[in-house]
Amino acid sequence: MQRRESHYFNNKSEQNFSSESLLNTSKKPPFNNWQELYNWGRCHCRQRTFQKDQIIPTRPGLLYIVNKGAVRLMGLASFNEENKLTEDEPIEEIFLGILGTNKPFEIVEHSYSIIRVEAHIEQTSVIWVYWHELVDSLSIYIKVLELFRRQHQIQLVWMSILGQKRTIDRLMGFFMLLATEEGERTENGYALPYILTHAQIASAIGTTRVNVTRLMGQLRQQGMIEVDNNNRIYWKTNT
Amino acid sequence: MQRRESHYFNNKSEQNFSSESLLNTSKKPPFNNWQELYNWGRCHCRQRTFQKDQIIPTRPGLLYIVNKGAVRLMGLASFNEENKLTEDEPIEEIFLGILGTNKPFEIVEHSYSIIRVEAHIEQTSVIWVYWHELVDSLSIYIKVLELFRRQHQIQLVWMSILGQKRTIDRLMGFFMLLATEEGERTENGYALPYILTHAQIASAIGTTRVNVTRLMGQLRQQGMIEVDNNNRIYWKTNT
CATH class of the missing domain: 1.10.10.10 (Winged helix-like DNA-binding domain superfamily/Winged helix DNA-binding domain)
Incomplete structure (x- = not known):
């Protein structure tokens, strides 16, 4: 999709020079590439660096991007009290994968599944934005979605291996x-x-x-x- | 992302009235919604209906959308000859999930994994397009990516259950x-x-x-x- 992406990217650049966009810049900054997003994150206290194995606090509704190092996703399936048959066994922790630099991740709320994110290597750095903050950054938004699409493809292979x-x-x-x-x-x-x-x-x-x-x-x-x-x-x- | 989607959708509609777009319509039809895509698929021999449990032929590089019924994804991990330790056991078939109406799917090539798609219910119908055919249909393209993002989220929960x-x-x-x-x-x-x-x-x-x-x-x-x-x-x- 290289062609179409650059097509819309160009449209986007033109749009950025319109008066409306310029007025809104402070509210919804348009990011044209990862670097602009990372710079904005750094200036707006949306970046944090973690030590190896440190838990990365996450909230549903936010989009996170690894901008240095790598994170590890761990799954903790936890059943509701009512649905739990026995409680004498410890909750399993399941390694769900590792995401490296420039990879996005997000945590969705689900009553019986908790996903925990941990820094996999020393000095792992993460940037976060609200999804709506990408409203004027179509190329980044599409880029993020395409990376999720890729993760989805790998997951299917991964699941058939599991x-x-x-x-x-x-x-x-x-x-x-x-x-x-x-x-x-x-x-x-x-x-x-x-x-x-x-x-x-x-x-x-x-x-x-x-x-x-x-x-x-x-x-x-x-x-x-x-x-x-x-x-x-x-x-x-x-x- | 309701707001931003409609924002770009509107931009897109305007674009469709430009002379350039009109000239290109026959080559790359702009689809503004599922129905337009389905109608185009029907008129261009890109739709096929399957019986229950029938295998749906798929090729990498194409995007498929279930427009009626439901499909079942089955995984067959098959190792290369060189990497196969023993060959006395049958290859496992793994149920990877079911996708209902308006859900997209695609098959990626992977040396050691084959994903097979089967009609899960009677009269399941599937439409297919090449990814580049969505070049002028930004809202549909984003919609498809957002559905993959959702599938990705569910898969993470699914993997922690597995x-x-x-x-x-x-x-x-x-x-x-x-x-x-x-x-x-x-x-x-x-x-x-x-x-x-x-x-x-x-x-x-x-x-x-x-x-x-x-x-x-x-x-x-x-x-x-x-x-x-x-x-x-x-x-x-x-x-």
């Missing part, structure tokens, strides 16, 4: 998806974009940490993955 | 999500929007058909669900 019965298939699918979608191609195969603990991987694919350690050992022996000294995982494509 | 270790929690989460998102509120609780077989529910929540039948019996005994003579499931909210 549905696999065998843990080893879910583990391989998880590595392949991360490697090919977000990884960096190196001589050593695809480097996974982020360092993940075995516990995080286990929570993502619905198994135990011990199982992940064991199965990763198996994949290493078979030459399908490699792990370097910094715990970075490489997915070997040609073995 | 991550639950106990099958009964996944089953309850599945019913609750379907009931509250798409269901119809009745005196009898929320009616689930579609008839689902126990096998489909099992595939959605990663368990066996036998288990679903057993657990549904349990939920019925506890008064949490009801099933009528047409196999429609009701989620009881006040029990």
Whole structure:
């Protein structure tokens, strides 16, 4: 959609010079690119930096954009008191994914699901805006929606991987998806974009940490993955 | 985003009367609403009607919209020959969700995931367009993206439900999500929007058909669900 986007982007630029738009600038700033949005966020106390593993406070109705580092989405399904069958087990925490720089996210209210956002790496920075503040920034609004569309596509693949019965298939699918979608191609195969603990991987694919350690050992022996000294995982494509 | 959408919609309408737009109409028709898109699809052999459970042929790069009935997305994770550890087990089929009238879907190419679309009910009709054919239909394009954004939000909740270790929690989460998102509120609780077989529910929540039948019996005994003579499931909210 490159063509149409720039088409509307151009229309938008013209519009910005109209008297009406200029008068409204202070209320609803038109952002033409990420940088303008980030600069505005910085000047309007809409940016905050987080330490690794720190919880990022979120509210429904706001749009968040990672402008440095990466965030981790964690799901906590919690049933209503009435619908809860037993309460003797701890609530599961589910790793839902990682979003890197320039990726948008938002939290929707749902009675039985809480999504928690955490900084995945040191010095992760997040900017937030109200959706209506993008009213004059069509190109950014479309860009954000297109990124959500992309996340939706990846999620469908992700869900079909999660549905696999065998843990080893879910583990391989998880590595392949991360490697090919977000990884960096190196001589050593695809480097996974982020360092993940075995516990995080286990929570993502619905198994135990011990199982992940064991199965990763198996994949290493078979030459399908490699792990370097910094715990970075490489997915070997040609073995 | 009601306000901004109509704002751009109005801009768009004005644009349609410009000479340039009129000249281009035959090539890139501007659609101002679903009905115009559906009418165009009908006149340009871009609509097809399917029988229940019939496979809907899809290609990457196209946008599909359900204009009657409902479609079911099924995932088939299939690993490359090289990455496949054993081949003695059948490939899993995973129920990824149902999309009703006016819902868009698209299929992305991914080496290790195949998504298959099937008509969920009799006389399901689907319209398709190339993405670039929406170049002059900004309001429809944004509408489609906003629907994908909504699907993305639901998927996050859905994934946090799928991550639950106990099958009964996944089953309850599945019913609750379907009931509250798409269901119809009745005196009898929320009616689930579609008839689902126990096998489909099992595939959605990663368990066996036998288990679903057993657990549904349990939920019925506890008064949490009801099933009528047409196999429609009701989620009881006040029990």
